[in-house]
């Protein structure tokens with residue numbers, strides 16, 4: 001399928017050189033290669049620069065409020081498991097205001113893909129600190145340097161029981177496309193943290209380029225949780241990208257198999273026989 | 283009849299066994315309860331009222347029979363006992379009994395002799411009541427067997443305990459209470475609580491997706507729906523917070539599922555941001571708010587009507603919504619259905635405003651009618667090219683296609699957007715979209731005017747009320763012909779003309795379960811009239827009919 005199929009024709013408003021372009025391109029390519037028709041895909045986006053991606057993706061979409069991508073996407077998927085649901089959040093969206101939802105989405109294993117555009121800074125609100133900003137970095141809200149230790153999203157996802165954990169880099173579109181494809185194909189919750197430089201407020205292109213290496217090429221075994229944890233905690237300055245961990249587990253939808261035939265979203269309202277439920281009130 | 287005792291003694295179960303037994307005799311029954319927010323320890327009570335020929339709206343102060351399951355209960359309520367009243371208690375709990383109405387019985391001794399556990403005291407004591415009332419042994423047995431349907435051994439034990447108690451009761455009856463007759467209509471009627479009724483109404487309205495984070499007094503809705511989810515093939519889920527709950531419900535509704543959330547004020551506070559999202563994305567949503575006294579955590583297990591203005595105004599910005607307040611379980615059922623229908627016809631958030639008293643009390647209800655939900659504004663099947671989720675239409679409602687529909691790409695956007703859902707800051711688009719959303723209001727208002735007010739009786743004076751406070755009001759004016767009761771069921775949009783019509787020329791007072799008179803303030807604002815009086819209550823309890831009677835008497839109305 002051609003990439004135009006997924007293009008609304010709207011020109012992105014992102015800053016020239018922004019890492020979001022790479023994610024947009026990788027996503028379109030992934031959908032095309034998986035031959036997913038726009039009608040069967042739902043993109044859920046949060047509030048932030050990343051959230052604009054739903055204006056540019058010619059698919060179904062829900063541009064939700066700040067931090068709520070995961071519960072919203074979960075609701076969509078539970079109501080209609082036939083849809084391919086892909087969530088996009090910024091690092092502020094995903095790890096600050098929306099962090100409470102992440103461990104739960106991971107342990108509940110909804111069959112969806114969660115792509116975090118991690119630029120380690122608030123973009124849309126013009127450059128404040130986020131939970132992934134490295135210590136000491138000066139932002140508009142930390143003019144004397146970030147006093148906090150950044151959190152480790154990959155480790156958090158692993159510890160929460162996510163069944164697919166990966167990291168991508170928007171500067172390597174081909175690799176990112178493969179990671180996204182693997183995430184979409186994974187049955188269960190696929191977590192993908194994407195290093196996405198914000199050229200305007202925290203340009204990390206050069207540093208990241210110098211330090212990334214691919215887990216596949218390093219001989220990492222993605223079925224080994226312990227080694228995935230080690231890779232997530234790597235402290236020698238190198239940054240692994242690729243699939244850290246992958247396993248199979250029952251999905252949340254499966255627990256509701258009684259309600260899936262047809263799924264809630266496909267029901268045409270009709271009279272309901274309440275007599276069985278009413279017995280207890282006699 | 284009042285059952286009182288420590289938490290864990292089966293106070294509520296007893297009240298329901300007694301209530302159902304009376305129901306199956308064909309009586310009108312009402313059961314209400316009070317308990318502290320404790321799992322173990324703490325005192326609780328449940329009250330049962332019944333009548334063979336008169337609808338029971340609410341409780342009163344005076345009690346005929348007290349079942350005391352511990353020592354403090356044996357003496358705590360004697361002051362409320364009627365002349366002919368009786369207190370049933372174990373001999374150890376109520377000795378020495380100076381008041382002849384207190385009847386010390388060898389209940390615990392009997393339990394021991396029969397090898398029954400101490401918690402079975404309640405069944406034995408309720409058996410005594412059945413004996414006093416001359417209830418049908420067959421009905422008593424069937425109610426108890428249904429209650430313990432899951433455990434046959436327990437059912438057998440409890441039936442035999444009730445029979446033992448029955449004998450004691452027969453011996454106690456001094457003829458003060460007329461013997462219960464079996465009237466022919468016990469099978470049809472239900473004894474149902476407001477929480478279950480709301481759930482059933484929504485279910486009848488096609489609800490297929492329910493998400494809730496537990497919060498008293500709304501949790502029973504979650505428990506009930508969770509229990510029946512497999513019978514009705516619905517998704518019932520408890521996520522990590524109210525924020526998650528409402529967002530899941532909105533996601534599910536966007537996908538096409540009729541979804542609902544239920545919570546109390548604190549949880550609703552957390553949902554407020556997403557309420558605005560439902561409005562902005564024009565996603566149909568039903569939120570049940572079962573009020574308890576606030577602010578903050580307030581009184582978790584008590585009742586109030588303090589959130590009216592809050593739910594009417596909740597969230598930033600301006601948008602149309604509906605706020606419906608049922609006053610009894612039958613209305614809770616009808617409005618649960620209606621809420622679903624309105625949400626899906628208009629693509630707006632609908633809030634059902636209930637409270638602990640309505641949610642957790644039980645009333646007699648004739649059959650709940652079967653209802654047929656309509657298709658709403660959803661378009662199914664193939665959709666022509668260029669589908670626009672937010673197409674500007676005459677009535678403001680755009681055809682709602684579901685994701686997955688061939689030929690349609692559905693873009694819901696919580697940021698301001700154009701007809702296709704594309705983000706927009708163009709002033710003409712912003713204005714057009716805001717007007718489109720508000721174009722739903724006239725039709726919505728028309729429904730509020732037609733269905734938003736109910737009246738009871740005639741009379742040249744009126745008592746105006748809303749929600750469950752209607753019940754003690756009706757109890758209080760049952761025999762007063764000069765007073766008309768006016769209940770407002772649609773609080774938003776407010777049925778201005780209809781209410782004005784019902785009140786025309788009449789002096790009126792307002793009774794509601796809050797301190798500041800929130801309905802009063804709405805009437806003042808919308809009708810530009812002032813009530814002759816306001817009776818509020820804010821101690822966490824629903825009115826006793828006597829309090830309202832006293833107020834009317836002081837006003838010189840009765």
Ligand SMILES: Cc1ncc(C[n+]2csc(CCOP(=O)(O)OP(=O)(O)O)c2C)c(N)n1
Nearest residue numbers: 047048049050066090091092093122123124
């Ligand atoms: C509840 C709420 N709080 C704050 C905001 C303002 N806000 C908009 S975007 C944003 C942060 C964006 O950062 P991030 O999620 O990292 O996305 P980016 O712009 O970097 O892609 C904030 C705080 C909001 N929209 N809603």
Ligand code: SF4
Nearest residue numbers: 015018049123198199
């Ligand atoms: S501010 Fe940063 S993240 Fe936002 S568009 Fe510009 S470069 Fe991209």
